[in-house]
Amino acid sequence: MANNVTIKDIAALAGVSYSTVSRCLNDSPLVSDKTKKKVNEIAKNLDFEFNANARGLITSTANAVGIVLPEGFSQVNVNAYHGLLLNSLRNSLEKRDVDLIVTYQTNHFTNQNNIIRLVNRKKIDGLILLIEDPSLETISFIKSRDFPSVFVHYPPSTKINDFDVIYTDHFVGGQIVAKHLFEKGHKDFTVFSVEEYHKEFKLREEGFCQEVYKHGGTINNLKTKLDYWSAKKCCEDNMESIKNTSAIFGLNDLIALGVMRALKNENINIPSDIAIVGYDNSEFSEYSNPSLTTIHQPREELALFSLERLFSQINKDSDNDNINLKKKISIQPVLIERDST
Amino acid sequence: MANNVTIKDIAALAGVSYSTVSRCLNDSPLVSDKTKKKVNEIAKNLDFEFNANARGLITSTANAVGIVLPEGFSQVNVNAYHGLLLNSLRNSLEKRDVDLIVTYQTNHFTNQNNIIRLVNRKKIDGLILLIEDPSLETISFIKSRDFPSVFVHYPPSTKINDFDVIYTDHFVGGQIVAKHLFEKGHKDFTVFSVEEYHKEFKLREEGFCQEVYKHGGTINNLKTKLDYWSAKKCCEDNMESIKNTSAIFGLNDLIALGVMRALKNENINIPSDIAIVGYDNSEFSEYSNPSLTTIHQPREELALFSLERLFSQINKDSDNDNINLKKKISIQPVLIERDST
């Protein structure tokens, strides 16, 4: 059985015109409290909901935002991250009664741009972009339409200079790691950096190195692929140079964990022989032995800020004129000290 | 700049009526190839897309399906799972040019049922339910509307008897674990089962136990909370009874990993002193030392089947009459043998 109650049905029941029903249900001030009450009651009893299509057609809004997910450079990271972000967005979205459409930049089948399609079809009012490297097509499309958009998580590149972007400060994160390690008395470091270019990793490394050099430390820089086994192998292949240092920074937890495994196989004691720090505070960083000191990125806040920013674009909150200047908001990461340092 | 090209604009450009444009763009057979070609070309050049609201209004379809996510009994599992499922759904959805709206059963703010809202607003054409325990309201709503729906992942309960449900067979999974362990020569087992009731865990346990008893094995049954540290503690607290057995089944990887940690602290050798098996093939099960033997659930197939089933409901594929009988489709899990057994 389809429930197809429309405002006309309610109008008939209430003995008013359907324009009036519309006004009542939209809480228009133009309508008497009495009829409003009557109409609202009837609507409620009937479980009435506006037809989103009809409404969207006339108001030119979709009451939905799109989130663009990355293709997945490192499945583990990305997947865990999705879930967290989605959960964080939830409250904010439900409060506003706005739906969330999940998509990816490019359609696997047609190779068409999903974003353009969604926007042109009027399916969404705004865009949360969780992608590191948006295509030129995407960027120029959004720009030409001036479509409400905010980039989340990935640090801003020059490509997206005039967009809002909300991210955690990876450079500072790197600095925090270095400071922590200096406090623990270390001076000679190994850093496992990443072969592929990802700006966030680059920044972590730079923040770390800058801080180290500032305090007269030394750095043994090793390059690995971005997965557990590669990191382990890289560590094994460079054991001698590593042993000349007393602390290690793995650019994410997966790397740190792989390295830790190699060290343990060599009977190197952590942290007394060599200390080690990861990055991401991924779920399993807590379960290693010893548990891993790492950097936490406040994802909930990221989600919160990004939606606030997005909705101020959508609603053109021009009371504060800052809507016109695009913002780069960075959130400070925080050190989670555990047993590996 | 808004792109508001409509079929009327195209009609003007092509010198035909907008009805004809509609027919062309919908590839109607009622239109000559010549005008079809002309119109399609113009539309393409203009990056035209139908207004989904207008189209949805007249056709009563949304071209979107909703996925209902669980509130999250065990954050780690749930989050990782989301991501994977989403990825798997993607291909199928993009091929069909259907959008995905993510939601949860209940709105955190209004306490209203999000599913009912989405359906009544005509925002979705079908529903993928990734929840273990749907509310009575949800169930009776879907039933009364005969709304296309399929339950995914969680084994069917009596509550959802007349629904489609696609799940992996946890009972068989449990049996597989037992068989594997018997093959390795074990006869006396410890199983870490879970305090809270989750049908999937219950089934794993039952499958395991049935198989063990059938072959004359013994079982030391321990109950733990569903997290790493609880499992570790539970193991520590029961070390003596555990030592009388030679193999352990942890109802999921997290539990198995916690137990493994406790065993290693006692200098128990895995697998030579005690073997251990987990369940889920979660990302980190590979990285433990020794790596964990576990059960993999083919989530991609789950996603695939569920969408196939959903769309055959939506499209009323009555050529095969099996659309009317609700199906329980179970997929066989598979053993991933690693170094812990």
Place this chain on the structure above:
DNA sequence: CTGAAAGCGCTTACAG
């Protein structure tokens, strides 16, 4: 405060 009317952008009988 309320109603009748126009219109949002489409699809689809109906008539030719």
Place this chain on the structure above:
DNA sequence: CTGAAAGCGCTTACAG
């Protein structure tokens, strides 16, 4: 094969 017309379920001036 093509066009004119009706209608999907709303919102919102316009008139009273």
